[in-house]
Amino acid sequence: MKLTIVGGGGFRVPLVYGALLDRKERLGLSEVVLYDIDDTRQDRIGHVLDGLAEEKGTTLPFRTTTDLVDAVQGADFVFSAIRVGQLEGRVIDEDVPLGMGVLGQETTGPGGICFALRTIPVMTTLAETMAAHAPNAWLINFTNPAGMVTEALQRVLGDKVVGICDSPSGMCRRVAAVMGKDPKALWFDYFGLNHLGWLKDVRDGTGAPLLDELLADETALAKFEEGRLFGGDWLRTLAMLPNEYLYYFYYAADTVNAIRGGGSRGAFLLQQQREFYARNGANPEAALADWRATRHDRERTYMAEARSAAGQDGEHDIEENSGYESEAMAVVDAIVNNTREVLILNTANRSALPFLDERAVVEVPCIVGRSGPVPVAVGEVPAHAASLISTMKDVERTTIEAALTGSEQLAIKALALHPLVPSVNTAREIFDGYRRRLPELAETFA
Template sequence: MKKFNINISGGGSTFTPGIILMLLDYQKEFPIDTIKFYDNDGERQKTIADACEILLKERAPEIKLIATTDPKEAFTDVDFVMAHIRVGKYAMREQDEKIPLKHGVVGQETCGPGGIAYGMRSIPGVLELVDYMEKYSPDAWMLNYSNPAAIVAEATRKLRPDANILNICDMPIGIEEIIAKTQGLESRKDFEVDYYGLNHFGWWTDIRDKNGNSILDKVTQHVSRYGYTMGGDDLPGEEASWNSTFKKAKDVQHLDPETVPNTYLKYYLYPDYEVAHANKEYTRANEVMDGREKFVFGECQSIVEKGTAEDTKLETDDHASYIVDLAKAIAFNTKERMLMIVENNGAIVNFDPTAMVEVPCLVGSKGPEKLVVGEIPRFQKSLMEQQVGVEKLVVEAFEEKSYQKLWQALTLSKTVPSAKVAKDILDDLIEANKAYWPVLK
């Protein structure tokens, strides 16, 4: 069986060790020759890479690991690029969240003004990775889950239309794992779903067990009472912000009780509640920096100091399993059914054909084959049209370096109450992002 060469772009990410652990779990099904870490912050990457090198030596010494900041070395002779970069790191995420909150608007990583700011930083970073891949390994596939996935997907559709890039998100996967637990099932792979929407902006319309029987009614009843929790209690091991998000899903679900919603819809449908309950001084970014960031880097440093990973507490992540499943589907033409972010082009028949929608696809060696969703209801369609307008305006603003279009994007966002507030936020974001955004005209 062929052994694959993998590039992990964002080698210094806290998610990288989880991907390595998942790749190790899949070694028999998806054998690997070489893994290359690529990051523009070599110092940050070194801590993760040194720990992963020890991990690989102990569990799969035949796999070679290369950590580099040189694009040519990183992208030459690879089969897959697994991209999860964060341009500006958590320091800029903190600004994305706190600047809108200062103006009484939702401060969130991928939704509203914060997501727009992050998108303006992510677009050039992801396009650069695409260009490196096409230059040094033109037959490779990029599996991109860099956020904000919706804006990044629109940018790659418009600006790199012929690239071998698949845009994915782990958010539905995490929710499906919770749904499985609430229904007494082993994992999300024990059922099949129908789903449509945009990234971080969608609805499940059916969930069927392995015998084809719908369990949607049971799931909707549970979510309407408890959200995505086991019985109203906090989920063990989850941070406070996530437990709040999982519980709020019940209020989102009440707007359309026959479907099951993506959790992030709360930011668009209940923005006043989110702002009222936000801590303007200590946001999700601070929670991550004090939690996941310290834990992962502390564990990696401990591995390096001890010279062994035998007792490490590092674990695989939901999105790690999904990305390896996706690589297998491409490599072995498995036609696995997966949720992907793809150009609509008829999947949702009463919706913009150029919109990047999140729908079930059958994935094989030629990429995703969309499954037809059909027509969608007016409520969801109208919400989605507004949000697609935001995403397209952001990409146009980036391409044209247009202040006007970025102001329009912020004004159009359902999280922003007026054009004046949008302008005030934009001016603050421009100041904060001087090192990352193009100069707007």
Template sequence: MKLAIVGGGGVRAPLFVQSALKRARRLNLTEICLMDTDAAQLPLIGALCTELARRDGSGVAITTTDSVDEAFAGVSYVVTTVRPGGALGRVTDEKIARKHGVLGQETTGACGFAMALRSIPTILAYAQRLREISPDAWLFNFTNPAGLVSQALSDAGITRCVGICDSANGAQNAVARRLGLDPQAVEADLFGLNHLSFTREARVDGVDRLPEALADDAFLAGTNLRVFEPRVVRRQGMWINEYLYYYYYIDKALADHGNGPTRGEEVLELNRQLLDELHRIDAARHPEQALKAYFDYEHRRSGSYMAHATQIAAAHGDAHATADDGEGYAGVALSLMEALEGNGSIRTGLNVVNRGAIADLDDDDVVEVSCIVDSDGIRPVPVGRMPEAQSYLVRSVKHYERLAAKAVLGKDRALAIDALVAHPLVLSYSLAEGLVDDFLSAYSTYAEGWA
């Protein structure tokens, strides 16, 4: 089986490759193709991944290419992890948000829209080419904002695509760890949107074990729920995704994002240091030294994640990077591949087309829900109606996502403004107009044809 990673020259690729190699035999994995347009960075990351494969001894070939057609030929699964606009784009987004006095978090609110402005056309082009070259292949999208990108792809007619985020399975993994169980022994009921989801039950042998966990201060302190005050979690009565911090503590989040360098600037500097070190070492000639430098970098990056948001600083390593199961988004994707390939059935949280799973959202909305996955495909678990206390926020943000997806696909400035006005973290025409115009001005390549 061939697996392609689009964005394979990115600094997170070695972590994904490391996890994939552990499952190579179960997946009958023969090739991991790293595809990237960055001619300088791809050979460095490719050398690290080749060394990981050599150490693993599984015989999986690591190949590199800048050709989409070459990467997609004969492929079974494609993982998209690109960051259109690069780290500098993230910095630009954050500074524009800071200028307008709104949240500068890369997947939520104004900056989430800016990232979607670049991510949607990029991932859609890859998805359409994949459909032409390998129509039976699955595309797993990790490029943020994952839910909104998945919505746009679905609106554009892409069907063999699923959005994946490691934070969707937070409750399932945490309760399993507390009880010393395999996560698949825990039946979680997840509902909502990407980075805006809730888990109302986590059953083991038919008994909901979530209430007792939420009543335990030590449990809360040892999970991503520690970013919230315990009374806030218990008032909700369910597991709440850690990104809800930005809604429930917006005043603190704004204060934290307004001080010192932005997170994008921190990551940009960390990445520069890593790449300089890999060049100095000559990664292709000294891969062992290069790998040591790489994992030192990972430790520094994880330790600094969201450092300017003190309440949430220790929640997790990095967005879509590390999770409670130790493999982060790679673990979710690889378990999904195993199930689709016929190695049993799993229950996992994914971003998929609703199809009636959540009764108070549209059938064609992309939602984040628990799904059953096996060789027959991916089936969302019916949720019914959401509890009112959670439904109002989910429905508000989903309204924004519908408008934002249509705005980017149609290159419609007026609709983009309407989308940001609808977002609970903006809610202002004057702000939305200034933000949209600044984002379009900053990204002329992606803004071509907008009206």
């Protein structure tokens, strides 16, 4: 089996490679290819991968390339995690709206729209290359905004594109841990879009609902991230547990103030990763140690602005072997070995959320086997959640059309329709700010 990683010089590639080392026999891996437009970044990460292999006492040969056709030719699976415009672009995504008092968050806010406008054309090229040179391959998409990118690429590859995110499964594991139960023994009624989802109940083998009891227990809520972030009063008002990214909707103004006081996430990561990639990592053992130290600083500050806005001083709960690489491996394993495992994924709705059409990409529990993910029917959801999902799906689709056509009118429409953007004039100012500071956007939307 050939597996290709697009974005092979990315900082989180060692997580994927480590997971592959643990599963190479089960998956029947014979070839791993890293593709990136920046060979120096791939070289730096390659030393980290060598360090992982030495530490585990096993080998999984890989090669690097800057030729996309070579990378995907005959692949069975393609993992994609790219950042068009790199972290310099993310800083601009966040800074431009913040200058106008609007949250610029890179996936859920206007920053996510700008990120998508420059990412979707590049990802469409990847999908078209796969269609021509690896027509039977599965594309496992981690590239953000994951749901929006997945929906855009399904126009080219159909259901062979699966979007993944570790945020829903992470929340479910944390909930199970607080309940003192094995997550594999529970059913999680989760629904929504990527970074816009809710857990409406948890059920055990008897079918008994368990979430109300958890929401009533302040001590239990204080033991996991989402409980501390949103607080018991608001969670009981919702009667659901929101995905952590919904903090940016429910507490937008508070988050803007917190970022202005402490700096953006993008600026922190830009400085951190510049230093990491600039250092000498020729020795595999030293390269691995350096990467791990850098990763620890990265992970502990995840969503720090939301915690600050919520008055929480602690660090992010770091779970080992539980990131998006684990989600990707679970998808591949389920397809290759027909395990029919239940995973929360981004895929075409079919009839999972009845208020959306069948091709809308949603994030819901799916049964995954050899034919890919089959979404489970979620049924009726609270009106406010359905309304927000519908609005954001319209924003997503307008953004996709803008990205594929280069329409300034549609780009501004997408921004203006976003719930976090207060007016049409503000949307125009945000778009103009992006176009001034991002050459690739100025070229597309000339």
